[in-house]
Structures are given as structure tokens and as C-alpha cells.
Amino acid sequence: MSTVSGFWLTAYRRVRAFWLLRALYTLLAADLWLEMAEHGGRYGIGGFNVAHFALLDEWLPVPTASAYVGLVITSGFVSLSLALGPAPRWLRLLLAGTYTLTWMMSLHDSYQHHYLLSWLLVWCAALPDVPVRGARQDTLVRGWGLPMTCVTCAIVYGFTGIAKSELEWRSGEVLQALTHARPPGAAEPGKFDAARDLLVQLGLSEATVWQLFALSTIALQWTIALGYLAAPRRDQDAARWRVWVVTLGLLAAFSFHAVAEIFQVFEIGLFSYYMMVVALVLLGPSAPLTLAVRPVHWLSERLSAENDTGVPIGLTRFWGPALSVGMLAAIGHVIPLPGARVACWALALLWLIRAGISLRGGALAHGVTQQIALNAAACTFVMWLALTQTSVPFDYYRRTAGELQRMGRLEEALSTYRLAERYAPAGRSRAATIREIQRELSRDSQHRRQQ
Numbered sequence: 001m002s003t004v005s006g007f008w009l010t011a012y013r014r015v016r017a018f019w020l021l022r023a024l025y026t027l028l029a030a031d032l033w034l035e036m037a038e039h040g041g042r043y044g045i046g047g048f049n050v051a052h053f054a055l056l057d058e059w060l061p062v063p064t065a066s067a068y069v070g071l072v073i074t075s076g077f078v079s080l081s082l083a084l085g086p087a088p089r090w091l092r093l094l095l096a097g098t099y100t101l102t103w104m105m106s107l108h109d110s111y112q113h114h115y116l117l118s119w120l121l122v123w124c125a126a127l128p129d130v131p132v133r134g135a136r137q138d139t140l141v142r143g144w145g146l147p148m149t150c151v152t153c154a155i156v157y158g159f160t161g162i163a164k165s166e167l168e169w170r171s172g173e174v175l176q177a178l179t180h181a182r183p184p185g186a187a188e189p190g191k192f193d194a195a196r197d198l199l200v201q202l203g204l205s206e207a208t209v210w211q212l213f214a215l216s217t218i219a220l221q222w223t224i225a226l227g228y229l230a231a232p233r234r235d236q237d238a239a240r241w242r243v244w245v246v247t248l249g250l251l252a253a254f255s256f257h258a259v260a261e262i263f264q265v266f267e268i269g270l271f272s273y274y275m276m277v278v279a280l281v282l283l284g285p286s287a288p289l290t291l292a293v294r295p296v297h298w299l300s301e302r303l304s305a306e307n308d309t310g311v312p313i314g315l316t317r318f319w320g321p322a323l324s325v326g327m328l329a330a331i332g333h334v335i336p337l338p339g340a341r342v343a344c345w346a347l348a349l350l351w352l353i354r355a356g357i358s359l360r361g362g363a364l365a366h367g368v369t370q371q372i373a374l375n376a377a378a379c380t381f382v383m384w385l386a387l388t389q390t391s392v393p394f395d396y397y398r399r400t401a402g403e404l405q406r407m408g409r410l411e412e413a414l415s416t417y418r419l420a421e422r423y424a425p426a427g428r429s430r431a432a433t434i435r436e437i438q439r440e441l442s443r444d445s446q447h448r449r450q451q
Contacts, residue, residue, distance in 0.1 A: 008147050011140040011236040013286040015293060017127040020149070023277045024124060025083035028099070028117070031270045032076035033386040037337065040069035041400025041416075042108050046407065052104045063105045065400070070339030070346075073383070075099045077347050080379045086371065087129045096121035113271040116156055120278070123148040140235065147232040150282055153275075154228035161221035164214070172210025175217070178265050181210075191263040223252040224279070231282050246283050253279035321355035321369060324376035331384050336393045336423065351376045394423040398430060410437050410444075 043049070044064035051057045075098045082092060100118040103109040126145030168174050181190040184197055192213065199209045227249010230242050257272035257279075259265070266272075281289065325348045332344025355372050386392065397420035404413035414437045417430050424430065 007232060008144040009142050010147055010232045011142050012146050012232065013235045013290070014128070014139050014141050015286055015289045016146060016235075016281055017141065018293065019281045019289050020146070020278070021087055021124055021127060021129075022083045022085075023281060024120065024274070025079045025087075025095075027270060027274055027277060028121075029076045029080035029083065029382075030386070031274075032072050032079065032099070032102075033383065034390065034392060035269050036102065036109075037069055037072045037076075037387065038392050038395035038399060039108065040065045040072065040337070040339075041396055042403055043068040043106060045400075045403055049105075050107045052107060056104060060105060064338075066339035066342070068102065068105070068339070069337050069396075070343035071098055071102050073335070073337070073340055073343040073387070074347060075102060076386075077343075077379050077383055080382060081375050084375050084378060085129075086375075089125055089129065092121070092125040096125055111269060111271075113268060113274070116152070117274070119152050120149060123152065146282070149278070150228045150231045153278060153282070154225045157221045157228065158225035161218050161225065164218050164221070169214050169218075170211065172207070172214045175214050176210055179263065191265060217256070220252045220256045224249050224256065227252065227279075227283050235286060250279055250283035253283065321352070321373045321376070324373040324380070325352045325355065328376055328380045331380050334384065335387045337387060337396055340387070391423070391425050391428070394420050394425060394428065396420075397423070401430075405437065410441055413437060414441065 042065075044062060044067075047062055049057070049062045051060065075095060078091060078095045078098070082095060096118065099121060103111070103114040103118075123145045126143060126148070128141050128143060164170075175192070176190075179191040179193075181196070182188065182193055184193070184200070186193070196206065196209050196213075199212070200206055204212070227246050230245040231249070234242055234246050254276055257276050260268075261272040328351060329345050329348035332341040335341075335344070351372065355369055397416050401413045401416035401420055404410075404416060414434065417434050417437065421430055421434065
């Protein structure tokens with residue numbers, strides 16, 4: 001086996017695939033439901049759209065709010081179901097496609113890290129589907145999914161380090177702007193001003209301090225990149241130098257993203273959390289990851305215990321999936337977002353097909369069918385919480401009304417603000433905005449009558 005082919009087929013601990021799938025898919029579901037769904041009102045307003053690629057503008061119709069939100073809801077449900085397991089490869093590929101379509105359909109979504117997540121989802125489809133039970137997590141497996149994930153992350157960090165090597169960044173000028181730096185003693189200091197003032201008191205000039213901050217950022221990102229390049233072979237060849245490089249990469253990743261999140265230097269949604277989770281799974285030691293699987297195994301065994309209630313197994317195999325799928329279809333009528341009903345009915349049909357396939361496996365498939373039913377019920381409950389018991393409905397209609405107001409469509413904006421007011425959390429009422437629009441509409445009406 002050549003060095004190159006050996007790298008792509010390197011052996012790694014099974015537990016890394018287990019946690020990468022579970023953690024990444026869980027975060028993605030939260031991102032889709034809590035961060036992305038509320039922006040759906042922008043889609044379709046004005047009947048104009050520009051996709052990320054011109055070819056999509058020719059193939060796809062202008063995306064609507066219902067289509068976007070429905071796709072986001074569907075992708076979130078599939079993502080959480082994969083996190084809970086089982087995670088068949090075809091469903092992982094389906095998620096990679098639907099998620100990619102959510103951001104690719106329009107430049108309304110311009111977060112660069114969504115490109116990266118699409119690549120990671122493709123590589124996740126190449127990972128082994130490690131069951132929660134019935135497999136030793138400390139055994140070695142081979143495959144190109146995990147090495148490709150590491151290389152992709154290394155490219156991202158390496159490129160961002162190179163991009164920051166320009167003079168504007170190295171001088172600290174860009175970082176000063178990002179952290180809203182203020183002169184010493186200002187009433188509202190910037191995010192890094194306290195650290196800057198401390199270093200200045202130690203004898204460094206202010207210009208040197210900002211250069212130090214900027215160059216440290218570059219060094220951290222290149223250290224992370226080297227850690228990811230060395231990581232794939234760590235479990236197979238734990239040479240001392242490799243362990244040190246990977247460990248330094250882990251520490252650099254956590255320090256960089258923790259600082260970025262604590263001080264809110266970059267407004268990039270959940271990206272920092274994604275990358276800290278990926279770093280922990282791919283760059284961290286395998287022993288704690290294996291230990292963390294034990295409570296998951298225990299819970300899974302309790303939930304999947306054999307049926308001893310006296311109810312015929314065939315009956316439970318049928319009614320379990322039927323009830324969970326029915327609940328999934330019904331919940332779409334409760335979620336106050338466009339596209340929710342169609343998305344939930346489509347998901348119910350998909351899960352009914354999955355359950356039907358498992359029912360053909362005879363009595364031995366009882367555990368699989370039960371797992372599918374529990375999976376659907378758990379995902380439905382979490383989806384209901386995320387999309388009805390949070391500020392997502394309010395933020396969706398608030399943002400949509402703001403778009404309409406900016407376009408001068410005041411009557412539509414007024415009705416949408418009133419809808420948002422139904423879901424307004426404490427302290428976030430838009431009553432003042434509603435009154436302002438009402439006064440403006442009244443003035444416009446009086447002006448038309450006078451004419």
C-alpha cells in the first residue's frame with residue numbers, strides 16, 4: 001500500500017465516527033431550526049432571486065418562504081434522526097443534498113461556513129454507521145471519510161491563515177475594527193481593549209500589541225491546520241511528535257473559537273461550536289470519547305428492552321411506528337410557519353416507508369422497528385419545542401415584516417407585525433412599530449383623500 005493510499009485508508013478508532021455523526025448532526029438540527037428557519041420570510045418577496053450558481057436559476061423556480069422553511073424543517077428532522085440513530089448511508093446522503101439546497105438556492109444565505117458544512121456532510125456519509133449498541137467503540141476501522149474530513153478542515157484553517165497574512169491584518173488594523181477598539185479610558189471600551197491596556201502597561205506599544213494579536217491569530221490557525229493533517233494516523237501510529245502536533249491543534253482550535261465566541265469577534269452563527277465539536281472528536285484522545293459512550297449505551301438498552309408486557313410483538317411493531325408517524329404528521333398543523341404542514345406530511349410518509357421496510361424483516365426486525373418509532377417520536381417532540389416554544393415564530397414574522405416595510409408594502413408589513421405580536425416574548429413587543437405604521441398609513445390615506 002502506497003503512502004498516499006495508506007493515508008486515505010488509515011485506521012482510526014470507531015468511536016470517532018460515532019461521535020462525529022452524533023455531534024455534528026445534533027448541532028446541524030439546532031442550526032437549521034433555531035438559526036436558519038427564521039430567515040425564510042425573505043425568500044420569494046418581490047419575485048426576484050439570485051442563486052449561488054447561475055445554473056440553479058435556470059433549473060429552479062423562484063424560491064418561496066414555504067419552500068425554504070419546509071426544506072429547513074425537513075433537513076433538521078432528518079439530521080436529528082441521524083444523530084439518534086440508526087444512520088443509514090442513503091439518509092445521510094439525502095441530508096447532504098437537502099441541506100446544500102437550503103443555502104445554494106439563494107444568495108440570501110451568504111454564510112461561507114455553510115459551504116464547509118456541506119462538504120463535511122458528504123464525508124460523513126462515507127463514515128461507518130456505528131450502532132449505539134452491539135459494537136466495540138475502541139476497535140479500529142478504515143475508510144476515507146474521516147481523513148477527508150481532517151484534510152478539509154486543514155484546508156479551511158490553512159487558507160484563512162494565508163488570507164490573514166496581508167498587511168491590513170498583520171498590522172492589526174482589521175482586528176481593531178472587528179473588536180471596536182477605543183482609545184484608552186473610553187466609556188465603552190472595545191472587546192480586546194482590556195487586554196491591550198494590560199500589555200501596554202507592561203511596556204509594549206499599542207501598535208505592537210495589535211500586531212501581536214493579529215499574528216497570534218495566524219499562528220493559531222496554522223497550528224490547527226497542522227493538527228488536522230497529523231490527526232488521521234494518530235490512532236494507528238501514535239508517534240510522540242504526532243501526538244504533540246495533534247494536541248497543540250486541539251488546544252489552538254478551542255482557544256481560537258472560545259475567544260471568538262466569548263468576545264463575539266465574528267458573527268458567524270454556530271460555526272465556532274461546530275468547529276470545537278469537530279476538533280474534540282478528531283483531535284482529542286479517544287479514551288474520553290469511548291468512556292462517554294457508556295451512558296448512551298445504557299440509555300439505549302433501557303429504551304430498546306425486549307417487550308415483556310404480554311402484548312403481541314406484531315401489534316407493538318405496527319402501532320409503535322403508526323402512532324409516531326401520526327404524531328409527526330399532526331405536528332405540522334401546530335407549527336406556525338409556512339411550509340411546515342407539507343414538510344411534516346412528507347417526513348411522515350418517509351418514516352412510514354422506513355418502518356414498512358423494517359416490518360418485512362420478521363420478528364428479528366422488531367428492535368429496528370421499535371427504534372424507528374422512538375426516533376420519530378423523539379425528533380417530533382424536539383422539533384415541536386424548537387419551532388413553537390422558542391422565539392423562532394416571532395423572529396420569522398418580525399423579519400418578514402421588516403422586509404415588507406423596507407419595500408414600502410406597509411399594509412402587508414402591518415398585518416405581518418400583528419402576526420409576530422402573537423408570538424412576541426416578554427420585552428420584545430413590536431407594538432410601537434405597529435402604531436408607527438398605522439400612523440403612516442393614516443397620513444397616506446388622508447393625503448389621497450385631499451387629492
